[in-house]
Amino acid sequence: MTEPSMLHVEEATKAFGGILALNRVSFDLRQGDILGIIGPNGSGKTTLVNCITGFVKMTSGHIFFKGHDITSKPAHKIADMGVTRTFQIMRPYYSLPAYKNLVIPLFSPRAKRTGGWRGGGKLGDRNTVGIDILEEIGFERDSFVPYKMASTLPTGYLKRLELARCLALRPEIIICDEVFSGLSMSEIASMVPLIERLQMDGITLIMIEHRLRELFRVANRVMVLNFGQKLVEGTPQEVMADEKVKEAYFGSEEVEEVMTYA
Ligand SMILES: Nc1ncnc2c1ncn2[C@@H]1O[C@H](COP(=O)(O)OP(=O)(O)O)[C@@H](O)[C@H]1O
Ligand SMILES: [Mg+2]
Numbered sequence: 001m002t003e004p005s006m007l008h009v010e011e012a013t014k015a016f017g018g019i020l021a022l023n024r025v026s027f028d029l030r031q032g033d034i035l036g037i038i039g040p041n042g043s044g045k046t047t048l049v050n051c052i053t054g055f056v057k058m059t060s061g062h063i064f065f066k067g068h069d070i071t072s073k074p075a076h077k078i079a080d081m082g083v084t085r086t087f088q089i090m091r092p093y094y095s096l097p098a099y100k101n102l103v104i105p106l107f108s109p110r111a112k113r114t115g116g117w118r119g120g121g122k123l124g125d126r127n128t129v130g131i132d133i134l135e136e137i138g139f140e141r142d143s144f145v146p147y148k149m150a151s152t153l154p155t156g157y158l159k160r161l162e163l164a165r166c167l168a169l170r171p172e173i174i175i176c177d178e179v180f181s182g183l184s185m186s187e188i189a190s191m192v193p194l195i196e197r198l199q200m201d202g203i204t205l206i207m208i209e210h211r212l213r214e215l216f217r218v219a220n221r222v223m224v225l226n227f228g229q230k231l232v233e234g235t236p237q238e239v240m241a242d243e244k245v246k247e248a249y250f251g252s253e254e255v256e257e258v259m260t261y262a
Contacts, residue, residue: 005064006031006173006204007052007083012061014047014228021047023228024061029173034195034205036219036236038212040248044228045208046088049175053085054078065173080110082172086162086179088208094151098139098161101150102130105168114170133164137194156187163194174198175206180214188214216240224248 007029014022022044029035039045050056052063054075062071070078093101105111106126115123123129134146137160145153150161159179166174176195180188188211195218199205209215216222216236224231224239226248232239239245 005029006033006066008062008064009048009052010062010064012048012051012063013059014044014051014056015059020228022051022058025225025228025230027223027230027233029204029206031204032199032202033221034199034207034219036215036222037206037208037225038210038215038222038239039225039231043225045225046177047228048225049085049177049206049208052078052175053083079169080108082110082169083175084166084169084171084173085175086159086166086177088177088181090155090158090162092150092153092158092161094149096150097147098150098153098157099127099130099134099146101161102133102164102168103127105165106130108169110169130168133167134161137164137167138190155182156184159183159191160194163198167198171203173204173206175208177208178210179207180209180211192218 005028009028010026011024012022012026013020013024025044025048037045037048047056051058054070054073054077058071062069064070065081065083068081070081070083103126106123106129111123131141131146135141139145139157139160145157150158153161159182163174163176163179180191183191192214195205195207207215207219219236221233222236222239223233224245231244231248232242
């Protein structure tokens, strides 16, 4: 029995001048999915995220969230509906302490409406809620990490902060644009259970990743982009076994590694 579609993407197309960054990409995201999106650099992954979340205007195509057409909606409206994203190039307020970065989303209309974070009505003191969220995703409160200036935080924490900014909105969907990149193997290993917990909390996820081994562990479906087009979609096993995928990734140690591993 298939779950209803949370996100229905129909022929998403984006041209930058003469370059077709995204060429008629269609897919469905179902409630509870962790959909992995992989593809070589420049294959259109970030452009797809930007189109879904309203950060760029599509050239043609349609996007529906729970049956509502969100195709031409501005980014803040889409986030307000619960479709959130992290940025591949992290965008914290560097001159604020980490927890203050969350005060801004915690004052958003959506946070007010949903009771924010864990829901349940009143939000209370935003500073405390911000620190609670950060602690939940691995900022050690006892070592005062939530109070540190964002500018002084290492990449691992900044990636978590990106996720925390989504969580502050009590999202239905989080689209993670390479949250593992730039992290050490042990940092990635500690992020995997976090992603699994978000899924258990009822959040539907899209994960764009280069680290195939970890991605294939958490994703239940995988879509491969190549030159702006959908190359294949299927279970991690189906995708790994696909000759077109091996070809697109030819020579990539990562694929060799994950193929052997599987
Ligand atoms: N704002 C932009 N202006 C012009 N070209 C862009 C812009 N954003 C992306 N592109 C181009 O679109 C293609 C896809 O880029 P991107 O979506 O960032 O790929 P990926 O995230 O898969 O690495 C690339 O050729 C890139 O140079
Ligand atoms: Mg990208």
